[in-house]
Amino acid sequence: MRRTAGPALLAPAFLVMAAALAAPLGALVLLSFWTQTGFEIDRTFTLANYWRIVEPGPPTWWNGIPFPFAYPVPAILLVKSLAMSLTATAAVILVAWPMAYFLAFRVRRGKAAWIILLTVPFWTSYLLRVFSWKIVLGYNGAVNSGLIALGVIGEPLDFLLYNPVAVMITLTHSWIAFAVLPIYVSLEKIDRSLLEAAADLGDSRWARLRRITLPLSMPGTVAATLLVFIPTVGDYVTPTLVGGTQGTMIGSLVQQLFTRQDNAPMGAAVSIVMMLVIAALVLVFLRAIGWRRMRARAGA
Amino acid sequence: MTPLIEIDRVAKRFGPVTALEGVSLGIAAGEFFALLGPSGCGKTTLLRILAGIETPTAGRVRIDGQDMTGVPPNRRPTNMVFQSYAIFPHLSVAENVGYGLRYQGVRGAAAAARVEEALAMVQMRGLGGRAAHQLSGGQRQRVALARALVLRPKVLLLDEPLSALDKKLREEMQVELRALQAGLGITFVFVTHDQDEALALSDRIAVMEGGRILQTDTPEGLYLRPSDARVAGFFGTMNLIPGTVTDPGGPGPAELDGGPFGRLRGLPGPGLAAGAAAVAAVRPERLRIGGAPGAGANRLAARVSARTFLGDRSLVHLRAAADGRALVALVAHAGGAAAPPEPGAEVTLWWEAASGLILSA
Numbered sequence: 001m002r003r004t005a006g007p008a009l010l011a012p013a014f015l016v017m018a019a020a021l022a023a024p025l026g027a028l029v030l031l032s033f034w035t036q037t038g039f040e041i042d043r044t045f046t047l048a049n050y051w052r053i054v055e056p057g058p059p060t061w062w063n064g065i066p067f068p069f070a071y072p073v074p075a076i077l078l079v080k081s082l083a084m085s086l087t088a089t090a091a092v093i094l095v096a097w098p099m100a101y102f103l104a105f106r107v108r109r110g111k112a113a114w115i116i117l118l119t120v121p122f123w124t125s126y127l128l129r130v131f132s133w134k135i136v137l138g139y140n141g142a143v144n145s146g147l148i149a150l151g152v153i154g155e156p157l158d159f160l161l162y163n164p165v166a167v168m169i170t171l172t173h174s175w176i177a178f179a180v181l182p183i184y185v186s187l188e189k190i191d192r193s194l195l196e197a198a199a200d201l202g203d204s205r206w207a208r209l210r211r212i213t214l215p216l217s218m219p220g221t222v223a224a225t226l227l228v229f230i231p232t233v234g235d236y237v238t239p240t241l242v243g244g245t246q247g248t249m250i251g252s253l254v255q256q257l258f259t260r261q262d263n264a265p266m267g268a269a270v271s272i273v274m275m276l277v278i279a280a281l282v283l284v285f286l287r288a289i290g291w292r293r294m295r296a297r298a299g300a
Numbered sequence: 301m302t303p304l305i306e307i308d309r310v311a312k313r314f315g316p317v318t319a320l321e322g323v324s325l326g327i328a329a330g331e332f333f334a335l336l337g338p339s340g341c342g343k344t345t346l347l348r349i350l351a352g353i354e355t356p357t358a359g360r361v362r363i364d365g366q367d368m369t370g371v372p373p374n375r376r377p378t379n380m381v382f383q384s385y386a387i388f389p390h391l392s393v394a395e396n397v398g399y400g401l402r403y404q405g406v407r408g409a410a411a412a413a414r415v416e417e418a419l420a421m422v423q424m425r426g427l428g429g430r431a432a433h434q435l436s437g438g439q440r441q442r443v444a445l446a447r448a449l450v451l452r453p454k455v456l457l458l459d460e461p462l463s464a465l466d467k468k469l470r471e472e473m474q475v476e477l478r479a480l481q482a483g484l485g486i487t488f489v490f491v492t493h494d495q496d497e498a499l500a501l502s503d504r505i506a507v508m509e510g511g512r513i514l515q516t517d518t519p520e521g522l523y524l525r526p527s528d529a530r531v532a533g534f535f536g537t538m539n540l541i542p543g544t545v546t547d548p549g550g551p552g553p554a555e556l557d558g559g560p561f562g563r564l565r566g567l568p569g570p571g572l573a574a575g576a577a578a579v580a581a582v583r584p585e586r587l588r589i590g591g592a593p594g595a596g597a598n599r600l601a602a603r604v605s606a607r608t609f610l611g612d613r614s615l616v617h618l619r620a621a622a623d624g625r626a627l628v629a630l631v632a633h634a635g636g637a638a639a640p641p642e643p644g645a646e647v648t649l650w651w652e653a654a655s656g657l658i659l660s661a
Contacts, residue, residue, distance in 0.1 A: 196353050197386035199373040201400030201447065211399075215390045294390075 032268035041265065049269035074253060074270050078277060081249040084164055085232040088171040092228045093221065095172065096179035100220075101213075103180070104187035115184075118177045126174065130241050133170045137161040137242065162244025170238050179224035186220025187213070218294055226282060233278055234271075250274055302365065304329040304487055305350065305455060310359035312345050312511075319345040321511045322359065327504075329454075332481050332488045334498040336534075337508035343491045344383075346508075347457050350489065351380045364454055374403070379448035380457040383464070385440045387432045393419070394428030397446045404451065418450035421480065438469045445477075449484070456481075458490035462497060474500055495535055507531050527570050529579045529661050539587065539627045541580040541600075541620075542661060548572035554658035556580050560622035564598045566656035577661040586655040587629035589616065589641060593650040602627060604645045614640045618649065 032049055035042045057070030067075050107114055121129060136142045137160040144156040160166065190213065198208045236251030243249070250270065257267030303326030312320040320342040327333045335343040348354040350361060352373035361368045363377055379400075388396050398415040401407070406414055419425055422442035435443065441461065448456055461477070462470045478501055481488045492498050498505050499519045506516040507530075515527040519535075526532035529540060543558035554568035556578050564580040572578060580598070593599050601621035608615040616629045629649065631640045641647050 191384065191386065193382045193384050193386040194388060196351075196373070197380070197382055197388075197447075198399070200351055200353070200378075200380045201451065202374045202403035203400075204374060212388065 028268045028271060031265050032272050034265045036263045036265050039262075049266050050273070052266070053269060053273055074250070074273070077248065077250040077253050078274060080164075081233050081251070081274075082277075082281070084168055084249060085171070085229055085235075088168045088175070088232055089225055089229040091168065091172040092175050092179045093183075093225060096176050096224060097183055097217075097221065099176070100180045100183035100187055100217075103184050104190075115181075118180055121174075121177060127237060127241075129174055130170055130238050133166070133173070133242055134161065137166055137169075161242060163246045164243070166242045166244075167239050167247040167249070170242050171232050171235065174238070175228045175232065178227055182220040182223040182227065183217060184220070186217045186223075190216045218289070222286070222289065222291065222294075225285075230278055230282065234274060303327055304331075304364055305489070306362040307346070307350075308360050308362070310346070310349060310356045310361060312342070312349065312354060313357045318511055320349075320356070323508075323511075323513055324359075325506060325513060325516060327487060327489060329487055330485050332478070332501055332503045333490070334502035334505040335489065335491045335508060336493070336495065336498040336505050338493055341508040342511040343493075343508050344459055347380075347459055347489065347491045350455070351378055351457050352376045353380075377454040378457055379451050379453040379455075380459065381441075381444045381448050381461050383459040383461075385444040385464075387435065387440050387443055389432045391432060392428065393424070393430045393432070393435070393443055396432060396443055397428070397450055399447060400451050414450055415446075418446040421449060422446045423476070437465055438473070441465060441473065445480075449480075449486070453486065455487045455489060458488060460491055460493070463492075463494070470497075477501060499535070507534060525569075526581070526657070526659065528659050529581065532579075532581050532657070532659055537584050537628055539582050539584065541625070543578060543580065545572050545574050545576050545578045545658065548574055549658065553653040554578075556658050558622075561600055561620070564656070564658075565596065565653040566598070566658040567654060569657055569659035571660045572658060579659050579661050580656055581659050582651050582656040584615070584628045584630040585632075586651050587627070588650050589629055589631060589647050591650075593648070594652060596653050597650045598653065598656060599648055599650040602647055602649050604641050604643050604647060606643055607640055616640050618647070621646075 033045050033047070035044075035046055035048055052071055053069075053074050055070040056068055057072070059066035059068040060072040060076070061067075062072075062076045062080075065079070067079075069075050103111065103114055134141070138144070139156050139158060139161070141160070143160060144153075147153045148156065194212055194216070195208055198212045203211060233249075234251045234254075235249065236255050239247045239249045239252050240255075243252070254267045254271050254274075257263045257270060305325075305327040307323060307325040307327075309322045309324050310320055311318070311322050323342070323346060335346060337343045345354060349356050350363075352368065352371060352375075355370075368376060388399065391399070394412070394415050397418050398411050401411045401414060415428060416425070419428055422445050424439065424442050424446065427439070430439075432440075432443075441464070445461075458477075462473050465473060474497065477488075490501070502519065504516060504518055505522060507514045507522065509530060515522060515531045517525070522531060523535050526535070526538075532538040533540065541556075541558050541561050541564060543556040543561070543564065545554065546557050546563065547555040549555065549568035549572065553565045554572055555563055555565050558564045558580060561580075566580055566582070582598075602618040603621065604616060605619050605626075606617040608617075612633055614631050614633065616631055618627045618629065619625065620627055627649065633639075
């Protein structure tokens with residue numbers, strides 16, 4: 001009984017994962033080794049798609065950075081996506097951390113109500129939430145109308161929407177609630193007597209925050225960072241709706257390769273490269289912050 | 301001489317709950333002082349007020365002549381050993397112990413030397429590199445102690461410091477704490493619910509109940525001269541017979557009308573008034589069985605219900621003839637004295653007026 005209980009409990013999740021994640025992923029990997037020839041797919045094994053992503057060529061300049069590739073679009077979009085996603089992630093953590101702190105340390109009664117309030121945005125679909133930012137930032141949107149009504153500006157501002165900043169604002173907003181919860185849990189777990197002891201040993205409020213609260217919240221903060229960073233790099237709904245031509249990200253390219261450009265194998269290769277780069281970055285990040293040591297402490 | 305710690309009519313309310321009602325107390329420099337009482341008596345609240353973690357609703361605390369009102373914990377000459385020990389889990393032993401040194405301007409090699417010295421003091425020399433999660437319960441306690449002592453506070457506050465340890469370790473730590481305190485000369489104030497621990501460690505004890513101090517005295521004083529029936533019952537065994545005060549006494553003995561027990565006399569405790577409820581109190585070792593009572597002795601009839609042989613003594617359990625109340629006498633066997641009576645025997649119990657107390661109930 002005991003020996004079979006573990007696998008039995010794992011089986012449902014395992015089957016779903018195998019069907020919904022591993023199989024498509026395998027198909028994607030396979031696809032990336034094929035080539036598109038007109039309307040047909042040539043199924044001979046080749047690394048040509050990957051070679052095309054890294055093939056050297058005369059440098060293309062983007063924001064002062066040279067990209068020495070013959071086909072620089074994937075590389076440029078990858079770097080751009082990472083930068084935008086990192087900025088959005090940083091913004092999310094900066095906003096979510098104080099919110100989680102407030103929930104964990106200041107709210108005494110009705111915590112459940114606050115947590116339910118946090119999830120209110122999720123009662124509508126992701127698409128609607130992103131779309132609502134079009135209404136806020138648009139040419140005739142809430143911000144422009146408001147500023148015109150107040151007499152601050154005479155003409156609507158046209159730089160609010162359809163650019164990378166709009167994408168980052170929207171991403172930040174969409175992901176805050178996901179970040180608050182893990183940070184909140186790690187803050188909630190901090191034994192209050194540790195903070196009393198720190199004060200007793202001479203710490204001011206700020207010193208206590210820096211020396212005790214912040215380090216002990218790291219497991220949750222790191223989890224929140226990854227939770228936001230990993231999915232936002234490849235997002236394509238947000239850049240498509242509010243990004244315009246300047247705000248495109250790598251997800252938009254993958255989508256275009258699969259649909260409009262009708263080059264699924266190339267799209268697959270770009271996806272795989274994106275995945276590998278994100279995985280490598282995450283590993284370097286975890287290594288740098290000493291994740292293993294942190295986990296050992298949390299387990300104590 | 302003014303005491304090092306002056307607690308002046310300190311009260312603390314948490315919403316509708318009163319944790320402390322107007323407690324006043326003086327603690328001298330170099331004293332090992334215990335706050336003793338059952339849980340919820342306000343002893344931990346009082347300790348936390350001394351540390352500055354809680355602010356009193358009324359009253360004030362002075363330490364070394366300085367008013368502590370509004371002074372946060374990080375600016376007080378006190379350090380605390382927490383009941384949970386509060387060892388910082390993300391820091392090593394040495395980092396834990398050296399945590400507060402930077403605020404005394406001690407850094408680098410000087411700080412490392414102070415940390416090592418403090419670790420040696422608690423028998424943990426050379427263990428500074430250990431991670432917090434590798435420590436046993438006893439080691440955590442030592443680290444917490446070292447972390448507070450390294451700052452050389454005027455007052456060390458200890459909140460139930462030994463309650464999380466097993467019996468053997470607790471007894472070892474009692475001896476060590478006593479030796480540390482004697483060696484350092486720092487004033488220790490510690491909170492405990494354990495009478496034996498308080499008796500074993502402290503110079504003086506404040507017995508607390510319901511947010512008040514019942515009595516503050518040396519261990520001997522509390523045993524020999526309890527101020528009322530509650531304190532009397534708190535330390536050791538005490539035979540108590542209720543009644544009404546007929547003569548509050550002072551300087552002579554007081555007298556109580558014990559109803560079916562008749563008139564009983566004893567040394568007067570504080571706060572007696574004629575007509576008020578009181579108890580006659582007498583320790584088991586002061587009770588005599590049989591023999592020849594003196595002229596002014598208190599006496600009562602009882603039946604032996606059981607007997608426990610303890611080697612040099614016997615514990616005799618009796619029931620009073622008047623109301624069946626359980627009483628205990630401790631009979632010494634020294635000098636070939638008569639063996640204590642068998643169970644079932646009808647005896648006369650007696651004690652000298654000067655051996656008993658009349659205490660307000």
